[in-house]
Amino acid sequence: MxxxxxxxxxxxxxxxxxxxxxxxxxxxxxxxxxxxxxxxxxxxxxxxxGLIDAHVHLRGAGNLGQALRHGVTTVLDMFSAPPQFTAVLRGRAARRSDEADLRSAGLMAGAVDGWPAVMLPPDPSGWRMPGLAGPGDAERFVTDRLREGSDYLKIFVENAADVSRPTLAPETVGALCAAASAHGMLTVAHAPTRWAFRTARAAGVDVVTHLPLDGPLDAADDELSGLVVCPTMTMMRALTDTASTEELLADPRLAAGLDAEVVAAMRSGDRGGLPTSSAPGASYDHAEDNLRRLVEAGATILAGTDANDVPGHAAAVVHGASMHLELALLVRCGLSPRDALRAATATPASVFGLPDxxxxxxxxxxxxxxxxxxxxxxxxxxxxxxxxxxxxxxxxx
Ligand SMILES: [Zn+2]
The missing domain is CATH 2.30.40.10 (Urease, subunit C, domain 1)
Structure with missing residues (x-):
């Protein structure tokens, strides 16, 4: 006791x-x-x-220890691969007291030969990321993820006009939401552009993650009030400038929990390969304005970072430390400190069905x-x- x-x-x-x-x-x-x-x-x-980071990507077991040292006791992984890797981390997190606990989407739904399949390095075992060619593939994709133990479904919705790779059609996003809902599975959609946000909303996803960087949300306030949004402001900012990294490195309370070599690499400008946004007119100002509108409309906000560091390497958004930056960015956009803390504790637990x-x-x-x-x-x-x-x-x- x-x-x-x-x-x-x-x-x-x-x-x-x-x-x-x-x-x-x-x-x-x-x-x-x-x-x-x-x-x-x-x-x-x-x-x-303990804080719940509602948007991370797992790149190695070290991510979970780093999260826990910064007070993040649960992470919600929004895509990691291959499935065997996710299963190993899930097993570790369940029994180790020095790593954050974990829930995971496992594989993310995307188009054949589109993102996220194209960003994965070739797997030595010959495993290939499955993609969806159309709405007819939705049911199979959902049941395959359930079989692998996915806790919710992550859907990659991107601006069809701005990417050089195939993207999911709105009908396929709708079919995925319908299939997931029929199996009692929560859906989370990646939506960093106006087109993607509109498409995700029209399809009826449960949680929208990211916020349009390319302009204002085109919805009335009463349409925004019922949304659940995990804006990942730290990542939105990292996609357009280096202010978040500088702020993190300038605060010894955050940098102290990271490897010294990683901090040195980040100081030298290493962002772990994160590109800047290619959406025309992309600006963090739009993400901030959109979050202010959602907060005023009464939308439900979740704190999530989109941390994706490979353990031992530099990145623009890192497990654990970046969560504390996210809370400050939420407050800068109109959440009270109490509401920002709720967004990192009771609210994600309730949205993701973690009543314990x-x-x-x-x-x-x-x-x-x-x-x-x-x-x-x-x-x-x-x-x-x-x-x-x-x-x-x-x-x-
Ligand atoms: Zn992400």
Whole structure:
């Protein structure tokens, strides 16, 4: 049994004042107001649920350890390959206390010879990424992913006018959503352009990820209010300039959890091969304006980074550290610190059907993050991590 006492509590939904939280057998067993003698002195700090990054890509097991050290206790992978690789990481994450827990889309739906198939290096085993030629391939694609253990379906929707490769037709996106829905599977669509966002919305996807960089959302406020959007502002910014990387490197609270060689490579301008957006008129200003509109309309926002670093290598968006930047970028676009923290805890748990986490209440999994100061007044306080617990086990950072 562990008691953490004297810290302010943010329980995933609201601030609860100074509290005492008891953990036993990997779960929270009591949450009481006030402080008393405890095993962990939380005075001066704030206790939050472990963060959930709602958009990452796994490139190696090191991603999960790096995420956990920065207080991200669960990652939602939005495409990794091949399926055997994802299965191995899923198994590790389920049993290791030094890695973040994991849910995964596995393979992403895309067109034959289109993205994302073309970006994968040739697989030595001869495995090839499956693509969809039309709506008739949707049912098979969905049942194959279910068989592989995918937790939700990721759909690659791109601007047909701007890519040199084939892309999914709107009818195929619609057929994928219908097939997934019939099997009780949540759908997430990649949509960084106006065309893609409109197509995803028309097809009825459950979650839209990214935001148009090429202009304003063309929808009325009442059409935006019901949307669930994971904007990945860190990635949207990284696609158009280097400000996020500079901000990350300038903050020792973020850079300290990364390998020194990786930090050195990032300082020298290595972005891990991330290209800049090829969409005409692409600008981070459009992503910011679009997020402000969604927030004002009352859309549901999820915090996700699109982290994709290969362990030990530089990248523009990295597991763990970039999540703290994402929270600050959400606040800059109109979310209150409380709503940004909800977007990283209770909200993704509810959207992705993870009722055991994202909140600090009796019975919840004891994924906990203790940070210095008060992130409800200054959200950058989440960067100052004092301790992390995964399923009640304190992480050696
Ligand atoms: Zn992504």
């Amino acid at each position: 562990t008691t953490i006492s004297g810290a302010r509590l943010f329980d995933g939904t609201d601030a609860r004042g100074v509290s005492t939280v008891t953990v036993e057998g990997g779960v929270v067993t009591a949450v009481e107001p006030g402080e008393r003698a405890g095993d962990v002195d939380g005075r001066g700090a704030t206790l939050l649920p 986490r994202g909140r600090i209440v009796p019975g919840a999994r004891a994924d906990l993050l203790l940070v210095e100061g008060d992130p409800l007044t200054d959200v950058t306080a989440t960067r100052d991590v004092r301790a992390v617990w995964r399923s009640g086990e304190r992480v050696d950072r």
